[in-house]
Amino acid sequence: RWVLIISPINRYVAFASLFFILLSITTFCLETHEAFNRIINKTETVAVANGTTTQVALEVETEPFLTYVEGACVIWFTFEFLMRVCFCPDKLEFVKSSLNVIDFVAILPFYLEVGLRGLSSKAAKDVLGFLRVVRFVRILRIFKLTRHFVGLRVLGHTLRASTNEFLLLIIFLALGVLIFATMIYYAERIGADPDDITGSKHTNFKNIPIGFWWAVVTMTTLGYGDMYPMTWSGMLVGALCALAGVLTIAMPVPVIVNNFGMYYSLAMAKQKLPKKKNRHIPRAPQPGSPNYCKPEGAPGPRPGPPTADACPLAQEEIIEINRAGRGPRALPHGDPSPAPCPKGIPAPCPAPRPAPR
Template sequence: MIKKLSKNGLERLISGMEYKTWSSTLDKFPDTLLGNAKTRKYFFHDETNEFYFERNRESFPAILHFYQSRGYLERPPSVSLETFVDDIIFFQLDHYAIIFEDNEDYTFCGRLMSLLSVIFILISTISFCLETLPEYDDNYINIGSEDEPIWRYQEKIESKPWNDELKGFPFFIVESICIAFFTLELILRLFSCPSIRVFCKTPLNIVDIVAILPFYTSLLRKDIEALKSNEYRYFLARKVAQNRKKERCTATQTRIIRILRVVRLAKLRPVREFSFLVLFFIVSMVIFSTIMYFIERDFNDGFSSIPAACWWCVVTMTTVMEPVIKIDLNKQIMLSPFISWLRRRSANICRWKMR
């Protein structure tokens, strides 16, 4: 029930327990039962000066928090999904409520979607890291022998159509499949969201959009180039061969950030904090390794690939020995040492949390 105090505009909400809020807080959502004075007046009792609602008491704090948080609605763990859905329909919040297709707490399809999302994130990240190995990168040439290869980076300038015989093409196929899944997931979330504006303002959704957008923009550009040169059948492969380094780095970083969503899998309370620390270590290692790879690969043979740069990150973070890969301060000024400093600070955070 709700007790109304008209003088100061304060309304005291009571649903087995007393709650307090301002009338202006409820008025922010006029298309709901509590937010519309005309609809809630039917539940007003003149004798007691109260609004009475015969609903679940444990659901009401979450419903009140929806108004106080300007639209954040979350089911309390102690309330069943069926009961909570009935309550939000009663209070006319159903068009604000959404159960995402990857919410593993609710449905089997949600658990399956969440698992697939994590699997594709891991596959995409591992594929990109392996793609930078000199053995699989056409931008590296072997100046040594087959038994003892010596790889040198030589960025290709000429345009050359790719085919399935080139060693980098399988990684493009893997990337295309992963991007297709991420796009499908994003579309499902977008169409199931009641407010596109709120959806686009969510930081995680922004990361998802930025992660897949460069793939399609570069693909479209290569498509147009292929049509002009009458080589349409090769435009998919040419996307990888002609991608600019800056665009590739941007897509990589945003794609790697998606792995942070794996945190949701750490549901067991005894190991939750430890799982988060392990995840933070792995994610930061991949991110910093990727950054250092793009900075140093033209100048330092020790950063010939992302997996090779991962060893530098492990040594830097654990501080078990002096870094085996030296950084030339004269070539990259202070950018590489600054990344190294950030890496050490992230290691300090991990060690502090482990105490």
């Protein structure tokens, strides 16, 4: 029996992948700090009507060592991505995976930015500006941690299983936002000054769309305080909006919590199961090997049913099969007919052992 041991290698690769993911995210955050950015004067030659002229433009440049660190991380991610592409048995399923799409989208902008950095055309500069904006995709690498942490996988399964509950929550919230934004708009006009034609000089609720933001913040119990009612009627509507928001959010949440508890218990139980070892299963005897038995009626120099001498290991193999419980099942009690022998095995073949009670 051969045991395939690859778990230590997988563990080292997982640790390396986790290290580069955290390093890449740290680099991404440090690039936005002013301590790691410097302003440089960049001289450019611009074409004008009478010829060319030189202009000096200010440009923000990141410290080079952060770029080198990000390049090392991208090299590792590229190597990891290519290895998974090469050894993936189903390429179509690999392409459909959202994590693999995130990996590709996070890697591609770095190579495009390096390739276009030396160009001075306006189109190249526009592309570089777009790629710098798309750098935020690199933060999506945090989702790669789901391959190494059970808790993140449980969270993903919970979100997928709770799609209907989230949709229901969004519908309830949208209805409440629409109703209470309309109510607060008209409630604030009850105490308006008679000389105010628009009725909105004393309040921030100038129109109903502005009230959408206030309704969302109030129903989700955030309460930023940037907008609030000024009249007694508006305060009454605000209190009703807050109570309705609590009830709206409280209804679908227990279902989502139950889904999370179910997947979490399943993941913990799966971790406690004994790990299966991959054993080497011997192949069936091939033609030409000493253990190969010619089937009954096969053409050849010795046609006809095989004899016991032709298949010296046949009886031993049948005995091992019966011992393992994989042989022909015995007939019900009272049936006098014996179980048939396997194809290619001469009678009498050994009877299967009865299962212990």
